[in-house]
Amino acid sequence: MxxxxxxxxxxxxxxxxxxxxxxxxxxxxxxxxxxxxxxxxxxxxxxxxxxxxxxxxxxxxxxxxxxxxxxxxxxxxxxxxxxxxxxxxxxxxxxxxxxxxxxxxxxxxxxxETKPTGKWEVLFLTSFANAAFCRLFGGDPSAMLIVFISTLAGYRLKQIMLSDRRDVRLVFLCASFFSAALSAGGQLFGIGSTPEIALGTSVLYLIPGVPYINAVSDIIYKHYLCAFSRFADAAVLTACLTVGLCTGMLILGLKWF
Amino acid sequence: MCNDLLVNIFEDGLFAAIAAIGFSSISNTPRRAYLTCALIAAAGHSIRYVISLPDFGGMNIIISSTLAAFAIGILAVLFASRIKCPAEVCFFPALLPMIPGMYAYRTVEALISCLCNTQEETFRHYFYLLAYNGLTCTFIVLGMVVGATIPVFMFKKLSFTATR
Amino acid sequence: MSQSMITWCVIAGVLSIAFIIRAIEWYYTECHHSGRKPWHIVEIGKEREIFFVPGDLDDNDIEDF
Known part of the structure; x- marks a missing residue:
């Protein structure tokens, strides 16, 4: 040079x-x-x-x-x-x-220029993953099915809204609201024996895990400012998804778990 | 009884593996890493399942999560160079199935019940639930992440030359 | 049928209508007017358009500098 x-x-x-x-x-x-x-x-x-x-x-x-x-x-x-x-x-x-x-x-x-993973592949893998999650928390097969469907709908909504370049916080709020509301159907119509697990698991796919983990890694290497900003980002998104979940349950008049 | 246990462990690992593949696809993990992520997740989650069983010590969920995450971290660092990906890529999807979602929800639930109940007795009960679930959730996540990051820190050389 | 069941049906209906509208839009833009701007039956404005003052920098332009 x-x-x-x-x-x-x-x-x-x-x-x-x-x-x-x-x-x-x-x-x-x-x-x-x-x-x-x-x-x-x-x-x-x-x-x-x-x-x-x-x-x-x-x-x-x-x-x-x-x-x-x-x-x-x-x-x-x-x-x-x-x-x-x-x-x-x-x-x-x-x-x-x-x-x-x-x-x-x-x-x-x-x-x-590398293309991201195909959106349909991600959509279905995520839905299966969330259904598997429901099983890990002790849900029965009908709860798994409910979680699968509500994740499918919620994640598709997230993809559509993100491709329309909506604000990511609004996207999380809407996706978690619809996922929670759909999976609450299990409790409303009395499907299966563990509908409350389905309701709890249905929004887990939205949890921003990567920023949380990166924040701790940054703390270890003394990048406190970056760590805090990543943590705050993730916390805001988690708060949005909680608000969506609670709104859904409130509108449907469900008891809290 | 022994057979039952093996089936349970296998089931636990299998569903953790499916979950890991799905959640790694959200963050655009390269396809060659799927299998490794799934294996690491299955190993990690079944380790936690076994050591938290009452017959095998019945360890506290915080400590068992940390130990399982530590195992995940070591496996991730070892396997990272085989699939030519940074170690974070492997251990993040493996950690996700261990995130204590239920504790997080119960925290929120207790918080809202707290706000709705003003009588001292019920308020105290829900406040206790809020603190208990909130603290458990926070420390599980902290323990998990620290446990998984320590191996990266220990084998610094190995983990940062993974993509070489 | 209780009130919450009706609410649930309304929510599910709204979501499925949204997906159907989206599919129709996609069908029209991909198969009929190829190359044109995406076409929407129902469109929500972005807050940028509401608060836009002539002369404002477009966020998207900044990245092209």
Whole structure:
């Protein structure tokens, strides 16, 4: 990296890379390690600051007067472990195979084009998963069926609303309301012997587990600010889904469990 | 009796595995990781099931969750490099089936009952339920996540070179 | 049939009507007017459109900079 433009390009590439890692749900320690690994391979020194909504990267060459700074907004790609794994692999490819900068950028852009898992596949797998969950909590087969149907409807609603780019909190509220209301049918019409377990399990697919787990991991590595923001995000979503659940039960006049 | 137990353990593992595959698909886990996630989840959940049985020590749910999560963490770190995915990818879907959903709901239920009942006696009862369920839920989640993250911390080298 | 059962039927009905409308819309946009903007029978405005003042930056544009 000899001239000024190069160092700016490197900084902005590293910032793009880190912002996508943060967006797809990687922990802070992984973002730091991967970015440093790549910077080292490009022969620059870099430092990174991870804020809840922004990434700030500085890169500086051998000559300290050559330095570049880049700030990026966190990419809004949603939790995506496939992207996370591929981006992490890219950093190792750069470090081990000594890919040059242009190839790395090309690979990076190609990785961003990877398609997410098919929506119907996710829909059905999630519904089966939630039905299995119901069984783990001691529900009988009819409760499992109720949970399957209400998850199917609720998750489809979530997909539709998210593709219409509705606010994610509203999406969680609506999805949990309809899931809970549908599964309350078991209790209203007296289907099976464990309708209350069906009602309790029906909204579990909405629990934002990844941010909760990432928050604890960030605390361990002393990224307290990020940890708190991830936790707050997850807590707001959990509150929304609880409100949806309670509204559903209130409207249907059910006793609390 | 022994057969019954084996069938129960197997069932427990099987449903945990189905749940793990479904929930990993929500977060776009690569398809090659599905089987590993399912196996790890099945192992973790049956470990918790066994050690919390009254015949086998009847361990407290918080401690048994933490131990099971620790096992999940170790398995995830070991298997991560085989499927070329970060360890988080494996252990997150495996942890989900252990999330204490029922305690969380009972907490909310107790909270609302608390607000609806003003008499001291009933209020105290529901407040007790609120604190009991809330604390149990919080500590199960904390124990689980810490238990699963410690192996990543212990085998730092291994877990961050998984995608190499 | 009690009141809550009727409520349940109404909720389930609303949800299924929403899905059916969505399917019809999808059918029309995919099969008939390919290439046009998605077409909606019922549409809820976003809060951006309500609070929009001419000259405001579009959030979506910022990412393209």
């Amino acid at each position: 000899t001239n000024n433009t190069d160092i700016h390009e490197v900084a902005s590439f590293l910032a793009d890379y880190a912002s996508h890692l943060l967006g797809c749900g990687a922990t802070c320690i992984r973002i730091e390690k991967n970015t440093h690994r790549m910077a080292e391979a490009f022969g620059v020194e870099s430092d990174i600051s991870i804020m809840p909504t922004h990434i700030y990267v500085t890169a500086c060459g051998k000559d300290a007067s050559h330095n570049g700074v880049a700030i990026r907004k966190t990419a809004s790609c949603g939790i995506n472990f496939n992207l996370n794994a591929r981006l992490s692999r890219l950093s190792w490819e750069v470090a081990d195979n000594r890919l040059d900068f242009a190839t790395a950028v090309k690979r990076f852009n190609k990785i961003l």
